[in-house]
Amino acid sequence: MKVVYFSFTGNVRRFIARSGFENTLEITNDNCAEVRIDEPYILVTSTIGFGEVPDVVQTFLRHNGTMIRGVVGSGNRNWGQNFAKASDTISKDYMVPLLMKFEVQGTKKDVEEFKDKVGHFYEDNERKAI
Template sequence: MDGVMIAFYSMTGNVRRFIKGSNLEAQYELYEITEANKNDKISEPFVLVTSTYGFGGVPDPVESFLQVNHAGLLAVASSGNRNWGSNFAKAGEHIREQYRVPLLMKFELHGSEKDRESFKEKVGSFNESIGREEVQSH
């Protein structure tokens, strides 16, 4: 599959449910970041979806994955729990600042249907722009 890959990390299963509920498998290659593959190099450009841990932190496997693959990072979306107040889904903000990429969205836990539709639209616009770049390059 050409175009954007969706890389995701799910600490408690919420991000995995968000991805699966978005029915993205037909359009995008999905890459689940795990302890076993967190240091593997991927060659495709990707949108990252991650959970947030503790008081707004980026999960360690995601940090490791980005150390190896940050050049392909196009954008980030993050999950969290609104009970954490200003630290809600803060991992996405940290990644946005560190790697200077857009924060597509924050969503609570496994997201709502509206969140999943919004995510699909936003990823779709990245996929279209990548396709145009590939067609226009000589």
């Protein structure tokens, strides 16, 4: 499964690097409007402001929203109920599961959970029997 991510401060980028996944794409201001994804993917995003979806991610999703299969959110718990809220919004708007949230660049346990959830995720949203 492809992992597409947006990293506002570099924390998500570090998290993705620690996961070891190779089939990844970082969306940026420079590529968000041009890149097209023709395979299912999991989106990992940070949250900006008071729980908003970053503009870069909104632009990307306008062109690639049909292939999203799940979302993961990054944030800071200091924001209370707005912690990683962009992932809640995307999950609702695109009717995909919110797989998990992690704080800042995530813990080792968060990385392992992410690897498990993405590694066992099927395009039809079924999980492998363990």
